[in-house]
Amino acid sequence: MKPTSTPEPSPRDPPERGRSRVVLVADDSLVTRRLITVILTRHGYQVETFADGAELLERAATAPPGLVILDIMMPGKDGHSTLCELKAAAALSQVPVLMLSSNSHGEDVAHCLNAGAADYMVKPFSPPELVARVRKLI
Numbered sequence: 188m189k190p191t192s193t194p195e196p197s198p199r200d201p202p203e204r205g206r207s208r209v210v211l212v213a214d215d216s217l218v219t220r221r222l223i224t225v226i227l228t229r230h231g232y233q234v235e236t237f238a239d240g241a242e243l244l245e246r247a248a249t250a251p252p253g254l255v256i257l258d259i260m261m262p263g264k265d266g267h268s269t270l271c272e273l274k275a276a277a278a279l280s281q282v283p284v285l286m287l288s289s290n291s292h293g294e295d296v297a298h299c300l301n302a303g304a305a306d307y308m309v310k311p312f313s314p315p316e317l318v319a320r321v322r323k324l325i
Contacts, residue, residue, distance in 0.1 A: 207253035210321065212236045213243040213269060214258035214287070219310070223256065226314045227321060240269025247273065251282050253325045257304075259288040259295065267302070274303035283324040287312065 210232050214220050220236040227234045235252075237243040241264040243255065255273060259266035266286060273279045283305035288295065291309045299307055305324050308317065 207251070208325065209233045209235065209250075209252040210254045210256060210325075211243050211247055211252045212256045213238070213240050213261065213266070214256075215239065215261040216258070219258070219287075222314075223317070226317060230318050230322075232321065232325075238263075240264030240266060240272075244269060244272055247279055247282070248276070251279055253282070254321060255282055255284045256287050256321075257284060259286060259290055259299070267298070270299060270302050270304055285320060285324060 208231060210223075210227055212220055212223050212234060214223070214236070215238055217238075220238075224234040224236060232253075235246060237246065239261045240257065243257075244264070247255065257266040257269055264272075266288070270284055270286070273282060273284060280303075284303065286296075286299045286304045286307045287310060288307070289310040296307045306320055308320060
């Protein structure tokens, strides 16, 4: 008798732990926002993008997303302060945050992880790696 294997989950399977498939992205680069939207939308996620952290925080307050992706260096409210505000808000403190930055300095990575980020990726990023990390976090 052949052993049965568990099928791989489809990218469109319902999220684990009852989390929303809504991903909020704040990045000052329109190209990066569009790229992330195309990649994640193809995998069944609903993506909403913002040019800075203030806009993202305003939207997140209306309904907690399944995940937030933040660039660190943005005009207006940057990723560090946005991360801190998300983690300080009771309704949003459990939302996982993926930092996405061109900054690969160990100090920045450690600062974000210590402030509550769930993960950190360096730009330029690999689309399959982004999808895998998003899937893991949601």
